[in-house]
Amino acid sequence: QSVLTQPPSASGTPGQRVTISCSGSSSNIGSNTVNWYQQLPGTAPKLLIYSNNQRPSGVPDRFSGSKSGTSASLAISGLQSEDEADYYCAAWDDSLNGFWVFGGGTKLTVL
Amino acid sequence: QLQLQESGPGLVKPSETLSLTCTVSGGSISSDSYYWGWIRQPPGKGLEWIGSIYYSGSTYYNPSLKSRVTISVDTSKNQFSLKLSSVTAADTAVYYCARRDTVATLAFDPWGQGTLVTVSS
Numbered sequence: 075q076s077v078l079t080q081p082p083s084a085s086g087t088p089g090q091r092v093t094i095s096c097s098g099s100s101s102n103i104g105s106n107t108v109n110w111y112q113q114l115p116g117t118a119p120k121l122l123i124y125s126n127n128q129r130p131s132g133v134p135d136r137f138s139g140s141k142s143g144t145s146a147s148l149a150i151s152g153l154q155s156e157d158e159a160d161y162y163c164a165a166w167d168d169s170l171n172g173f174w175v176f177g178g179g180t181k182l183t184v185l
Numbered sequence: 186q187l188q189l190q191e192s193g194p195g196l197v198k199p200s201e202t203l204s205l206t207c208t209v210s211g212g213s214i215s216s217d218s219y220y221w222g223w224i225r226q227p228p229g230k231g232l233e234w235i236g237s238i239y240y241s242g243s244t245y246y247n248p249s250l251k252s253r254v255t256i257s258v259d260t261s262k263n264q265f266s267l268k269l270s271s272v273t274a275a276d277t278a279v280y281y282c283a284r285r286d287t288v289a290t291l292a293f294d295p296w297g298q299g300t301l302v303t304v305s306s
Contacts, residue, residue, distance in 0.1 A: 118296040118297065124292040176231055
């Protein structure tokens with residue numbers, strides 16, 4: 075069981091807007107920033123969003139992140155076929171001297 | 186451009202110790218702006234952080250693995266290493282090494298390509 079909770083799957087058609095949620099607690103999302111990673115099939119994860127809503131250089135502005143309380147969300151607008159991937163949220167957890175926690179991942183299918 | 190590359194045996198017997206090395210190229214492991222970490226992913230499952238190390242040797246580990254994990258750094262070789270003892274089939278996973286930015290993003294970026302380690306007799 076992952077510390078952060080994500081829906082196992084999500085889907086949308088090209089051009090649509092989809093959102094992926096990530097639920098945590100006061101010791102992780104509630105008190106620290108959230109990062110999102112994209113994992114294309116057969117590849118290593120890649121940083122997609124950091125500090126809740128910041129995009130690294132090269133990430134399209136179709137990807138956006140937000141955080142409220144102990145939950146965070148990743149939104150993808152103008153969905154494209156190449157967005158089909160697994161998406162993971164992550165945050166630092168302050169309990170037990172601190173450790174990094176990930177969500178279980180959401181598999182996004184572009185229909 | 187910074188690159189990380191994992192290396193080590195792809196097959197480890199149960200109860201033995203898993204040993205992997207991450208070689209960093211295109212940048213120095215001795216930068217004071219970064220930690221260096223190990224993350225694993227069992228087949229078909231999600232990501233699990235194993236632990237991280239600073240170039241000075243300071244470490245912190247996932248509490249669930251702490252009793253079996255040792256991460257070390259060799260700045261002369263620009264490498265850091267993972268040892269996981271008393272492995273079982275549950276430790277079968279793709280193991281990734283990654284850099285964690287402590288100043289700007291506070292995130293793991295970039296990641297190595299990953300190496301699959303299978304625990305089996």
